[in-house]
Amino acid sequence: MVGDDDELSLRCVYFPAEGLLFGMGDPLLDILAHTDEAFLKKYNLNPNDAIRADERHISIYQEMVTKYQVQFIPGGATQNTMRVAQWILQKPYITTFLGCIGNDKFGKILTEKAKEVGVNVHFQISDLEATGTCAVIVTAKGSNRSLCTTLGACKMFTNAHLEKPENRALMEKAKYFYISGFFLTSALDSFLEVGKHANLYNKIFAINLAAPFICHSFKEPLMKVLPFVDILFANEMETKAFAEEQNFETESLEEIGLKICSLPKANNNPRLTVITQGPDPVIVVNKSKVTKYPVNQLKNEDIVDTNGAGDAFVGGFLAQYLKGKSIEVCVRCGIFAASEILKQPGCQLPEHVIFPEEFKS
Numbered sequence: 001m002v003g004d005d006d007e008l009s010l011r012c013v014y015f016p017a018e019g020l021l022f023g024m025g026d027p028l029l030d031i032l033a034h035t036d037e038a039f040l041k042k043y044n045l046n047p048n049d050a051i052r053a054d055e056r057h058i059s060i061y062q063e064m065v066t067k068y069q070v071q072f073i074p075g076g077a078t079q080n081t082m083r084v085a086q087w088i089l090q091k092p093y094i095t096t097f098l099g100c101i102g103n104d105k106f107g108k109i110l111t112e113k114a115k116e117v118g119v120n121v122h123f124q125i126s127d128l129e130a131t132g133t134c135a136v137i138v139t140a141k142g143s144n145r146s147l148c149t150t151l152g153a154c155k156m157f158t159n160a161h162l163e164k165p166e167n168r169a170l171m172e173k174a175k176y177f178y179i180s181g182f183f184l185t186s187a188l189d190s191f192l193e194v195g196k197h198a199n200l201y202n203k204i205f206a207i208n209l210a211a212p213f214i215c216h217s218f219k220e221p222l223m224k225v226l227p228f229v230d231i232l233f234a235n236e237m238e239t240k241a242f243a244e245e246q247n248f249e250t251e252s253l254e255e256i257g258l259k260i261c262s263l264p265k266a267n268n269n270p271r272l273t274v275i276t277q278g279p280d281p282v283i284v285v286n287k288s289k290v291t292k293y294p295v296n297q298l299k300n301e302d303i304v305d306t307n308g309a310g311d312a313f314v315g316g317f318l319a320q321y322l323k324g325k326s327i328e329v330c331v332r333c334g335i336f337a338a339s340e341i342l343k344q345p346g347c348q349l350p351e352h353v354i355f356p357e358e359f360k361s
Contacts, residue, residue, distance in 0.1 A: 022174035025078025084315025092118030181210030195228030308347025
């Protein structure tokens with residue numbers, strides 16, 4: 001039903017109800033700096049990668065703040081997507097977001113920034129850990145970005161928070177769900193509960209593979225969630241990492257997309273797979289049909305930072321999906337949103353943007 005005409009009509013009936021899209025994830029404060037390749041090598045980081053911080057990265061945040069001009073920006077994959085969706089929808093509280101923050105200044109900043117754009121945040125607050133942070137290291141004049149995350153309070157999220165009556169009511173009210181694969185590292189029980197709820201009530205459950213390490217190091221929890229997934233988003237690196245772990249024996253993104261769609265599903269609804277590959281066409285696999293959508297090319301001098309572009313694509317896609325638009329329009333809006341975020345440092349929402357008419361109605 002993900003791309004069928006009947007389902008498109010059904011989506012039109014729900015919008016613009018408050019709480020239509022429900023997300024959970026790791027609310028992070030991004031610490032962004034433009035550095036060089038030597039800085040990446042010092043901390044064993046790769047361009048365009050995303051990892052969890054370990055003992056090798058203890059001093060990375062302090063060095064960034066000391067040596068470079070840094071920016072503090074609300075981040076975290078799912079939170080980015082929710083903020084972008086709200087920015088495009090221009091109607092408050094269409095989205096709901098749950099996560100865990102520390103009882104500190106950074107947590108208050110994240111709460112305020114999310115509410116400013118109309119995201120209905122219901123954060124669990126930890127007194128044991130500080131709000132999570134993410135080092136965003138931008139190199140190659142903005143075309144590469146490496147993420148190094150300290151989860152902090154994010155990993156303190158508990159299923160008990162989801163089970164609170166007010167949060168449970170928000171989940172039951174929602175018709176669409178989105179969670180980034182990063183949340184598998186700390187909250188598998190909640191991840192599965194949302195997926196099973198969506199499956200039971202014939203709602204739409206979307207996820208993002210998030211990073212290659214999720215496919216490699218969290219293969220087992222990922223495969224527990226996958227049967228409930230109606231829409232799977234990934235970039236080309238994540239897609240190939242998934243194929244490697246699944247022994248698909250192909251590097252063709254189209255073939256991998258078809259194989260992902262054919263993996264076991266808990267209900268009879270087909271799975272939609274959406275693969276982004278930077279400036280190259282977006283690949284959409286629906287049942288056995290593969291469609292490619294061209295990406296508008298930006299000039300190199302217009303690209304400030306690639307961080308958050310993938311999250312923005314999902315936010316733009318889902319914003320139109322909620323309104324019952326065709327998959328083609330969903331993809332075009334995803335490309336539009338990603339293009340606008342590419343012009344900003346981090347996933348910052350530009351104030352003065354003229355939205356194409358097809359995205360307004």
